[in-house]
Amino acid sequence: MNMDLKDKQKTPLHKTFSFAICGIIHGFKAEKNFKIHAAAAIMAISISFLLRISLMEWLFVILSIFGVVSLELVNSAIERVVDLAAPGYHPLAKQAKDLAAGAVLVYSIMSVIIACVIFIPKFAHLIINFI
Numbered sequence: 001m002n003m004d005l006k007d008k009q010k011t012p013l014h015k016t017f018s019f020a021i022c023g024i025i026h027g028f029k030a031e032k033n034f035k036i037h038a039a040a041a042i043m044a045i046s047i048s049f050l051l052r053i054s055l056m057e058w059l060f061v062i063l064s065i066f067g068v069v070s071l072e073l074v075n076s077a078i079e080r081v082v083d084l085a086a087p088g089y090h091p092l093a094k095q096a097k098d099l100a101a102g103a104v105l106v107y108s109i110m111s112v113i114i115a116c117v118i119f120i121p122k123f124a125h126l127i128i129n130f131i
């Protein structure tokens with residue numbers, strides 16, 4: 001046990017980094033929700049460029065995108081640990097997965113609200129100028 005801990009402490013930084021990259025790539029390949037988030041992120045970034053949002057607004061857009069992706073990765077990790085610990089039906093397994101999914105949903109709702117606050121006035125301004 002002590003040997004394992006010692007070996008772990010010796011893991012070089014570049015390896016830890018590459019494990020994390022592997023996790024992101026795996027998440028993108030294995031999780032359908034990742035593709036949905038990626039499509040939403042590309043759309044948000046494109047609209048942000050088109051509407052020439054401010055630096056502060058960019059910070060909120062970036063925070064929303066990275067926050068959802070990070071939470072989705074944690075959600076996927078929790079799903080795998082739950083499947084490992086409780087392959088059959090278990091009420092606690094259901095609670096753990098539902099709670100993790102709830103965290104993603106809460107952050108996603110916040111991201112949609114941020115998008116509405118930033119983009120709707122700019123779209124409205126464009127439409128008024130067009131008319």
Ligand SMILES: Nc1ncnc2c1ncn2[C@@H]1O[C@H](COP(=O)(O)OP(=O)(O)OP(=O)(O)O)[C@@H](O)[C@H]1O
Pocket residue numbers: 031032033079082086087088089090091093094095097098101
């Ligand atoms: N071992 C289990 N015991 C009880 N309920 C479970 C268990 N596994 C999954 N569930 C229930 O089924 C739901 C769907 O679980 P699943 O593992 O398929 O994840 P998911 O929501 O499809 O996620 P994703 O689409 O990201 O893979 C969970 O939110 C939970 O309510």
